[in-house]
Amino acid sequence: MDTVAQRPKKGEEVEAVVETIDRRGRSVGEVDGHPIILTRGIPGDRVRARVTKRRRAELQGVLLEVLERGPLHVDARCAHAQSCGGCRFQDLAYEAQLELLHGHIQEALANARVPFSEIEPVIGCPTPWNYRNKMELSFGAIRWVEAEEPEGVARDFALGFHAPGRFDRVLDVRECHLLFEGGMEFVTTARELAKELELSAWNQHTHEGCLRHLVLRRGVHTGETLAYVVTSEGGEVVEEFLERFCALHPELTTLVHGVNPGVADVATSSERRVVKGPGWITERLRGVEFRISPESFFQTNTLQAERLFGVILEEAAAQEADLVHDLYSGAGSISLLLAGAVERVVGFELSAEAVADAEANASRNGISNATFVAGDLAETIASVSERPDVLVSDPPRSGMHEKVVERVIELAPQRIVHVSCNAHTAARDLARLVHHGYELVRARPLDLFPHTPHVECVFTLTRRTS
Ligand SMILES: C[S@@+](CC[C@H](N)C(=O)[O-])C[C@H]1O[C@@H](n2cnc3c(N)ncnc32)[C@H](O)[C@@H]1O
Numbered sequence: 001m002d003t004v005a006q007r008p009k010k011g012e013e014v015e016a017v018v019e020t021i022d023r024r025g026r027s028v029g030e031v032d033g034h035p036i037i038l039t040r041g042i043p044g045d046r047v048r049a050r051v052t053k054r055r056r057a058e059l060q061g062v063l064l065e066v067l068e069r070g071p072l073h074v075d076a077r078c079a080h081a082q083s084c085g086g087c088r089f090q091d092l093a094y095e096a097q098l099e100l101l102h103g104h105i106q107e108a109l110a111n112a113r114v115p116f117s118e119i120e121p122v123i124g125c126p127t128p129w130n131y132r133n134k135m136e137l138s139f140g141a142i143r144w145v146e147a148e149e150p151e152g153v154a155r156d157f158a159l160g161f162h163a164p165g166r167f168d169r170v171l172d173v174r175e176c177h178l179l180f181e182g183g184m185e186f187v188t189t190a191r192e193l194a195k196e197l198e199l200s201a202w203n204q205h206t207h208e209g210c211l212r213h214l215v216l217r218r219g220v221h222t223g224e225t226l227a228y229v230v231t232s233e234g235g236e237v238v239e240e241f242l243e244r245f246c247a248l249h250p251e252l253t254t255l256v257h258g259v260n261p262g263v264a265d266v267a268t269s270s271e272r273r274v275v276k277g278p279g280w281i282t283e284r285l286r287g288v289e290f291r292i293s294p295e296s297f298f299q300t301n302t303l304q305a306e307r308l309f310g311v312i313l314e315e316a317a318a319q320e321a322d323l324v325h326d327l328y329s330g331a332g333s334i335s336l337l338l339a340g341a342v343e344r345v346v347g348f349e350l351s352a353e354a355v356a357d358a359e360a361n362a363s364r365n366g367i368s369n370a371t372f373v374a375g376d377l378a379e380t381i382a383s384v385s386e387r388p389d390v391l392v393s394d395p396p397r398s399g400m401h402e403k404v405v406e407r408v409i410e411l412a413p414q415r416i417v418h419v420s421c422n423a424h425t426a427a428r429d430l431a432r433l434v435h436h437g438y439e440l441v442r443a444r445p446l447d448l449f450p451h452t453p454h455v456e457c458v459f460t461l462t463r464r465t466s
Pocket residue numbers: 297298299327328329330331332333334348349350351354375376377378394395396397
């Protein structure tokens with residue numbers, strides 16, 4: 001009879017085999033019959049790890065060394081791969097990433113007990129690198145020092161991404177293979193100018209420091225580029241920074257400066273000023289032109305978003321006389337793409353800036369049958385009285401608010417197209433809809449975020465007749 005070896009102790013070094021990666025991007029392995037969760041590791045790898053926690057259900061550990069690579073393990077592209085975590089899957093073969101994501105959706109639906117027959121294969125991204133049209137970088141006064149850096153390296157300034165699990169430490173990013181081509185040049189300029197002008201970076205502990213965020217956005221089909229610089233205060237040196245930034249990058253079509261004196265670490269501002277250009281960029285998708293402001297939501301992977309919208313239009317199967325409700329409408333992309341095929345579309349969106357963009361986008365495209373309601377859907381949906389024929393819902397990662405689901409069930413649209421980048425919250429929302437008279441008829445996932453554990457999926461539900 002096989003015996004299971006004793007559970008390793010905290011601090012012990014063990015040899016583990018990685019079996020899979022879970023939906024949170026954690027590697028799940030096994031040590032002598034005991035499950036272990038690791039922060040890294042590719043399925044099939046044999047690794048050396050140190051146990052850091054002994055939970056009842058599993059051990060947790062840090063990976064120390066890959067002893068033998070599994071067949072799906074490929075070379076990571078980025079020098080920051082071990083410290084950043086932004087591309088958690090970059091050393092996993094791309095086809096295997098798609099299979100893993102497919103499994104995550106399947107697991108989420110099964111866990112939430114949503115009956116389904118089949119999930120279509122994940123539509124891969126034909127260009128899985130440099131696909132992000134937007135990147136939000138943080139300035140930080142406490143730099144995350146990477147493992148191989150020399151002793152005594154300066155630690156008081158960084159421009160990049162927060163180190164995983166560290167709200168206060170920022171990794172000084174010199175390369176990023178997700179950012180649009182040429183984007184890193186803006187990052188380098190901002191870093192060099194800040195140092196030259198002796199502008200301090202924001203400190204998350206003391207809430208002091210001037211530079212806070214740099215947001216970059218690119219219109220992939222228009223070539224337009226926006227930079228949004230957020231500081232804690234204004235002043236002459238900030239002005240000089242902005243002026244010189246513009247001068248060094250004539251290709252920048254617009255530059256916006258925002259001031260955010262608050263403590264919350266978000267790239268937003270209470271005061272905003274356009275330094276150059278119109279204050280937004282434009283993008284063209286499937287024949288519709290969109291204006292995108294610094295803080296408006298817009299799909300971050302332009303080419304894959306076009307395919308996503310194609311899938312949504314197919315699944316909406318809207319008819320000429322239909323009324324469509326587009327919940328969580330952002331800058332209006334889905335609403336405006338559907339408007340040409342139906343009688344009327346109403347979009348609902350929290351951000352007033354995104355609604356202003358959506359309205360401007362409707363008029364710049366000569367679309368008069370799309371209107372938008374600004375405000376929190378948990379409140380605005382209460383006053384909706386007309387039953388839509390088709391309802392599209394594309395909520396943030398946290399999913400739909402309970403009150404929104406309740407009202408959707410009362411409104412009883414014949415068809416619901418639920419779009420989600422979080423299979424777990426989607427499964428929760430779908431379970432309620434299925435429980436109240438809907439049937440999940442199709443699930444069509446797309447990889448909008450290659451090399452990350454996130455996956456987009458279009459779920460189509462129809463109302464059962466009896
Ligand atoms: C995943 S995005 C979808 C945007 C849009 N459908 C698109 O494809 O461009 C989610 C949107 O929901 C909005 N949102 C978040 N919470 C909301 C709420 N409570 N009420 C209404 N909209 C909300 C966000 O501002 C964001 O624009």
